[in-house]
Amino acid sequence: MQLVVARIGRAHGIKGDVTVEVRTDEPELRLAPGAVLATDPAATGPLTIETGRVHSGRLLLRFEGVNDRSAAEALRNTLLIAEIDPEELPEEEDEYYxxxxxxxxxxxxxxxxxxxxxxxxxxxxxxxxxxxxxxxxxxxxxxxxxxxxxxxxxxxxxxxxxxxxxxxxxxxxxxxxxxx
Incomplete structure (x- = not known):
């Protein structure tokens, strides 16, 4: 099962970082370095997260192969999609995906x-x-x-x-x- 976990926003800085609008309750799991995410539109992906950090309350990600502002800006509004096992359940009893x-x-x-x-x-x-x-x-x-x-x-x-x-x-x- 596929789940949209984020939408890429603006480029941040000159080294390829982008802001992301998080659409998952578990960003630390779904948007961690090394995660490989499908994209919509599909032509831009898949993308592998190289680094992630919080800056001024926003999550910033950098993807492998995206090394400058122009490449980062080209990803704007791309949806990031994670593959989720439909049987997987959240850790807490009253939490839901x-x-x-x-x-x-x-x-x-x-x-x-x-x-x-x-x-x-x-x-x-x-x-x-x-x-x-x-x-x-x-x-x-x-x-x-x-x-x-x-x-x-x-x-x-x-x-x-x-x-x-x-x-x-x-x-x-x-x-x-x-x-x-």
């Missing part, structure tokens, strides 16, 4: 269908589920314990207990305000 959560059905505690997870957005403060509703619209649900109360991989569902207004249609929210 993105691929385990993708396409899970999202329901409330009482069984009301909300939609299915189509994307997971990793933000600095928290992760978000991007959930596509049956009508095609999307809703963002923070992946925090107080809202996502259960992940059931066997049943392929995420059970949520959203606060008022998080998932309700705007019309419902407005009408409840009018009634008060």
């Amino acid at each position: 993105d691929h385990q959560l993708m396409d899970l059905d999202v329901v409330t505690r009482d069984g009301t269908e909300i939609g299915r997870i189509t994307e997971i957005s990793h933000l600095p403060s928290q992760d978000l589920f991007i959930v596509e509703r049956p009508d095609g619209s999307e809703v963002m649900i923070p992946f925090v314990e107080s809202i996502v109360v259960e992940i059931d991989l066997e049943e392929q569902r995420a059970v949520v207990d959203p606060p008022p207004g998080l998932i309700d249609d705007q019309a419902e929210v407005a009408s409840s305000r009018d009634e008060s």
Whole structure:
């Protein structure tokens, strides 16, 4: 199974370093020196990580054979893809890989269908589920314990207990305000 683990950003300096937007919870495992990553577009890869370091809160990587700013800049916006064993599980009990959560059905505690997870957005403060509703619209649900109360991989569902207004249609929210 393939998993997008990062997107290459700007070149940094003149020796071929690039900034990366990390898209994995385990950058120390997936983006370590020696890791060989497939790329999208495929024509730019595979790439082997030569060095990695954090600079001003950003991860910088240098790839074998990318030795100057021009070569690094040519990689901008390339997705880095790791090959993952689908049976591999995170070390912590309540942790999940993105691929385990993708396409899970999202329901409330009482069984009301909300939609299915189509994307997971990793933000600095928290992760978000991007959930596509049956009508095609999307809703963002923070992946925090107080809202996502259960992940059931066997049943392929995420059970949520959203606060008022998080998932309700705007019309419902407005009408409840009018009634008060």
